[in-house]
Structures are given as C-alpha cells and as structure tokens.
Amino acid sequence: MTIRQFKKEDEGSFLHCVKDGWNERGVYDAVDYCLIDPYWYVDNVLYNPDYIVLVALDVTGDVVGYMVGRKTLDIMKIVMLFVLPEYRRQGIGKALKVMLAKFAGDIGCEKIVAYNRFDNDISLKLNQNLGWSIKPIGDDHYRTELILRKGTL
Numbered sequence: 179m180t181i182r183q184f185k186k187e188d189e190g191s192f193l194h195c196v197k198d199g200w201n202e203r204g205v206y207d208a209v210d211y212c213l214i215d216p217y218w219y220v221d222n223v224l225y226n227p228d229y230i231v232l233v234a235l236d237v238t239g240d241v242v243g244y245m246v247g248r249k250t251l252d253i254m255k256i257v258m259l260f261v262l263p264e265y266r267r268q269g270i271g272k273a274l275k276v277m278l279a280k281f282a283g284d285i286g287c288e289k290i291v292a293y294n295r296f297d298n299d300i301s302l303k304l305n306q307n308l309g310w311s312i313k314p315i316g317d318d319h320y321r322t323e324l325i326l327r328k329g330t331l
C-alpha cells in the first residue's frame with residue numbers, strides 16, 4: 179500500500195473510488211452531497227492549492243482510499259476521509275489521518291479539525307485511538323481536533 183499526495187495520473191481511479199462512496203451514501207446523509215460527487219472534486223478540489231488530497235494506492239496503483247483537507251489560515255480542516263469497503267480494517271484510514279496531520283504541521287498549521295456524527299462509531303474510535311480531543315456539538319455531532327504545535331491557541 180502506498181500513501182501519497184494525489185497526482186494527475188490518479189484522477190481516473192480517484193473518481194471511481196469517489197463513486198463507490200456515492201453508493202454508500204447512507205453513511206453521509208448529514209453531510210454535503212458534494213463530498214461524494216466526483217465532478218465536484220474535479221471542478222473544485224483536485225487542482226486547487228487550498229486543498230490537500232492524499233490517496234492510498236493498492237499494488238496495481240489504483241486509488242482505494244483518500245483523504246481531503248482544506249487549509250484556512252492556520253487550521254487544517256478535514257473535508258473527507260474514505261476507504262473502499264474491501265480495503266477497510268487494514269490501517270489505511272489511520273495512515274491517511276496521520277499523514278495529513280504531519281503534512282499540516284509541516285506547512286505551519288496549528289491544529290487539524292474534523293466534524294463527525296456520533297453514530298459514526300468507527301470514526302469516533304479511530305479519532306480516540308489517535309488521541310484527538312472530542313467535543314460534542316449539539317445532540318448528534320462532535321468536533322475532534324489535534325493540536326499540531328504549541329502556539330497561539
């Protein structure tokens with residue numbers, strides 16, 4: 179398994195991977211549908227320097243998972259994290275998250291944040307395992323964050 183930044187040559191299999199996420203859309207009914215629309219990624223994300231796109235590639239070079247972050251001032255916000263169902267539970271989601279956090283620190287972000295639903299048990303467990311702080315927002319969502327550098331916060 180290779181995890182690295184998205185390159186133009188990944189576009190085709192990246193879009194296939196996003197489409198598979200669309201098929202699992204029940205998971206995302208509280209989020210923006212644009213996050214599972216392949217064309218939204220092409221038009222707005224993949225070639226936009228405000229976003230960081232990491233991909234996980236299998237041995238054939240196909241994208242089997244991805245993670246998207248957006249930097250605003252000194253905060254890296256996680257926009258999306260997805261691993262194809264048949265590749266789950268192999269540490270890919272964790273590896274993508276760890277790499278994005280490292281990346282964010284390297285480019286000067288003070289913290290990395292994500293928003294999730296409380297009923298997404300897997301995401302909650304993943305965040306807890308990685309030591310991210312978890313703060314409830316309303317009844318059904320939580321915000322999780324990791325401070326990357328000591329500084330202004």
Ligand SMILES: CC(C)(COP(=O)(O)OP(=O)(O)OC[C@H]1O[C@@H](n2cnc3c(N)ncnc32)[C@H](O)[C@@H]1OP(=O)(O)O)[C@@H](O)C(=O)NCCC(=O)NCCS
Nearest residue numbers: 259260261266267268269270271272273300301303304307
């Ligand atoms: C969330 C998601 C990205 C995790 O990807 P993954 O590659 O399977 O995750 P990992 O293998 O790195 O698992 C990391 C940890 O998450 C937890 N976890 C993962 N799958 C789990 C499962 N089926 N049941 C319970 N805990 C689970 C475990 O704590 C696991 O660590 P462990 O294997 O050492 O116990 C994946 O399940 C997914 O794409 N889900 C649909 C999209 C989604 O919910 N995205 C996140 C919100 S935007």
